[in-house]
Amino acid sequence: MDAKIVLFGHPNVGKSVLFNQLTGLTAIVSNYPGTTVEVYEGEARVEGLRLRILDAPGAYSLLATNEAEDVARRLLLEGRPDVVVQVADATSLRRHLYLTLELMELGLPLILVLNQVDRAEKAGIKIDEEELERALGIPVVLTAAVEGRGIRELLKTIVNVLRSGRAPSPPRLPSEIEERLAKLEDRLRNKLPPELRRFTRALASLTALGDEKFGYLTEDMPGELRERLEELGRDLALARAELANAICERTVASRGRALKPSVIDRLLVRPAAGLITASSIMLAIIWSTLAVIHEVGHRLPSTLYHGFYEPIVRGGLEAALPDGLIKYILIGDSPGIYSSLGLLTTGVFFVFFMILPCLFVLYLVLGVLEDSGLLPRLAVPFDAPLRKVGACGEAMCPMVAGSGCSIVGVFATRILRTEKARFIASFIQWIGIPCMAEQVMIWLVLGRYSPAYVALLYAILLTITIVTGLILNFLLPGSEEPLIMELPPWRRPQLKNVLKKTIVRLREFLLKGTPLVLMGVLVVNLLYYTGLISALARLLAPVVSGLFNLPGHVAASLVIGVLRKDVAVGVLRAVAPGMTALQMLTAVTVVTLYFPCMGSLVVTLKELGLKRTLLMLVIMTIITLVVGSLLGFLSRLYPG
């Protein structure tokens, strides 16, 4: 028998660690149908049952305020899970009970997991598990997922709930509120599609709270009734909070303090100190990561490639294959990595000896940043400066994710609550934040001249981001949403969890990115083989050579950039080997700015629509022409 289990809960409660403990290495990432929000799915087998376990995006309430929370809710309303497992933080039960009460209204079998019970014990917090079960009418399981504690009990409880099929009753609120809710339920029942009727109570509550998605249910309501609906919503929210408080008073025997704010936390809200602290930490992390990448992610793989791989593959195929197109496509006609352009030489080097080791290091660092609690903290000091360019502090998480891959970054803007913030945060990622693979190439290609040129490139990108953001913020309509954000406690990242995330991300790159990298190398190779490169160079000469003062063959890089920016930067040395440092800076800047990669373009089209995507492309073209021309002018002025 198969059963679907959804893990649901606030962000940062250890849901993913629990998910990993339950599913081992079976997890796959997929997008929720019709959306780009990632949902992790894994499998567990227990007592002859196959449990499909889904890790829902974090949500504070069923009243969704962003796309990720909406997906989490849809997993319950549309996904028809057999059991919902709410994961809560044992150190702050009171805050989580509000969501428990909302989930109870759904009428789905529900289990409450109190995770991080180890932290609660250390802080002297004692929870009366049995009393809590009695008060809520649902099973309660204590876990410390990082230690693997309570996992067996949880699986056993899931099986028991599955076999009994017992669902909780909605919480008992004051009778006056219950009566008003019952009346609302009667009004709504016939308007709901049949598949949602079982959730009438929960949807009545959401309607009273002003949920926009179910606004159609109240469209024909007289104005006076609608006003009373808002009153009901307010009373309902306060009554739930009161009930959660009362349950907590009965079940949490002693309350200690589990939170230890650090000096960094105290500094974050102070504008200058916060920015300096956050920026210093980020810079230290970036520089030390790049140093590790240079040694582990580049020097070692390069030695392996030149020492073992190339002699075997090139040596073998040179002798085995006759001269011709196939040989040219596979190993090119010259031995250098950048000049060969063969799929098995340059292509394999890019993927397995250059990008993959670097991504391994970078994803590992990103995983540590996420799990340590540092990433969400960046939102606080950067909130004010980002608001000046039309985004907000919450955009820091998508932007850091976007420094890995802008496809992921644009997906992640779904946590932002206004369209304007999403547009600007996505645009900033297009123009101002090269993806990790591209950054690696930038360091290897431009860093050869001097690290100062790399710093100059970042300064140019930052300036463009700020100026464009200020203009867009002024021109685009839309209001700002205030920032309310939970900062998770500082945690020591779990190696197993970080490694698992890294493996899943690398697998995604191998599956989705590798074909594009190889295709990029193949296209450049064929441009040379067919001689089309010269025609292309002539076609783009007025811009590439005229405005940007670059060799005509850089046009090949621009074609590849549509597929992969990292490859486009990487092949610059092959297509135009004699460029000066300033010319290389111009070329890398232009490749970074002129167009997003195909993957990012498709995601943005899907996320923001054709009109906004076209607007972004027009702005990018203008910026590229202006900045490229300025740099071209400089490289003419200083030809040495």
Place this chain on the structure above:
Amino acid sequence: MRNCRLSEVEGLARLASTELELKLLNRLISMGLAPGRELLVISRGRSGVLLEVDNSMIFVSRGIARSLSCEVGNYGRQDRPIRPPQRG
């Protein structure tokens, strides 16, 4: 005991009432900031207030902090010193 805005509080306080629209109120409550709840201001600056509520740390921007009314002073809990609010 006296009332003031959250943006003016230092140290311990109790959330008294909110003047927020319904959706924002629901969000605050679902994150643990319900009226009657005790909170501790960890740090405050021009950008907003960092506070502790039920062993969790929450940042609220200054605009929201101005809309939340708090009680400060002697309302029962004595285990930590309460500093008077600073105005201005």
